Amino acid sequence: MADAIRSVTIVGSGPAGLTAALYTARANLKPLLFEGLEAGGQLMLTTAVDNFPGFQDGIMGPDLMAAMRAQAERFGAEFRGGNVTGITLGDRPFRVATGDGDVETRALIIATGASARLLGLPSERTLLGHGVSTCATCDGFFFRGKPIAVVGGGDSAIEEATFLTRFASHVTIIHRRDSLRASKIMQDKARANHKISFEWNAEVTDILGAGGVEAVRVRHVDTGMEKTIPVEGVFVAIGHTPNTDLFKGQLDMDAAGYLVTHAGTRTSVAGVFACGDVQDHIYRQAITAAGSGCMAAMDAERYLEESGI
């Protein structure tokens, strides 16, 4: 309890949290940032990032996050590892609970992001780590020369499928619609890849295998026909769930659990701001997350000024 009351505390260390840390540090607010278990956020699990402006030859996701962290640190941002275990917004200052002690803060910036969603099949849980994966860059290595499936039709699904062709003998993309949501450039890349085929209008009904994945069972939504595709790996890339469990009952959320913001990055509690994927299910880019992190920092700075703190 030795800590004095902080001006700004940031929860989350992806592009949104680190940009908020950079701006609040430069505003001399001495931010404290909780990095969370998955420090660096989703970009830590990517390879080359080709759409972050300023890097004409692309940059590796983990390198980009290391640079952002170092930049915020250069201006005095303070970092703590590990997850926050609880947040109380009912009283002021706000209280952030961690494994070792509480932190009190006048303004709070939430940048907890979103995590990969699973299909919700019982077999998926038991086979996680034994053929079922949500991280192509982590686990692709195990499928050298083997057939695999990627479930999903968005940018991350198509990117994973393309990446996985480095290892796999064949990649089947299973998508429940008849067209992809992924950007044109990624679609073109996938369609031109002879190792990739598509299973359109198909829903995964089961993942089969004892000890390891042996096949995936799909049902075609238009015809009702079922079929079994022999694969040894299933990569699930069907979108994300916002990490908002800590704020249930304390902040306004939409039906999917994303934090609702108004007038910039303000949440339903004055002094609490949200940025990045935790409040954005539309754009979800590193650059938009960073942009909203900057906005949250400026909103927090203004809030502290106006409250005369």
Added chain:
Amino acid sequence: MASDKIVTLTDGNFDSDVISNAQPVLVDFWAEWCGPCRALAPAIDAMATDYAGKVSVGKLNVDENPEITMRYMVRGIPTVMLFKGGKVVDQMVGLVDKGSLKQMVDRHM
């Protein structure tokens, strides 16, 4: 920095150090190129210190030890398995915190 209490497991020593071990053994399947494995390492180190004398803690590099990796059908890392009496009694896949590792181990003590 790896704790000196952590045993480096290989295809060669796995049977003697894990299967025939009288103590329960916590095995971390990992690789150099795996970011989440690196993030898990401090928790594994802490487990080795906290459970010294009660539970052995070892790390197995999946790149260098394909035989054991295959035997336990590990196709995702990090994977942490708890062995007791030569058998897998529990496991966790993906990045977890020390508290969850402790819970898993304590369940089987």
